[in-house]
Amino acid sequence: MxxxxxxxxxxxxxxxxxxxxxxxxxxxxxxxxxxxxSAVVTSAAYVCFGLCAAAVAYGIFxxxx
Numbered sequence: 001m002x003x004x005x006x007x008x009x010x011x012x013x014x015x016x017x018x019x020x021x022x023x024x025x026x027x028x029x030x031x032x033x034x035x036x037x038s039a040v041v042t043s044a045a046y047v048c049f050g051l052c053a054a055a056v057a058y059g060i061f062x063x064x065x
Contacts, residue, residue: 018055026052 025048032045 022052022055025055 029045029048029052032041032048035041
């Protein structure tokens, strides 16, 4: 059995990058809702949450497909 370590490293790197980006988006959303400054900040927070939900839905789509 041969393991393609370059592919394993690529998968690890992409998963790490996507995880950090998703957690960062969720954190920005929670900070935006906590500030309660203006309608723009609240809208941006909901956009962050929407992007998180879209990323999760896409991940589920890839698993089920």
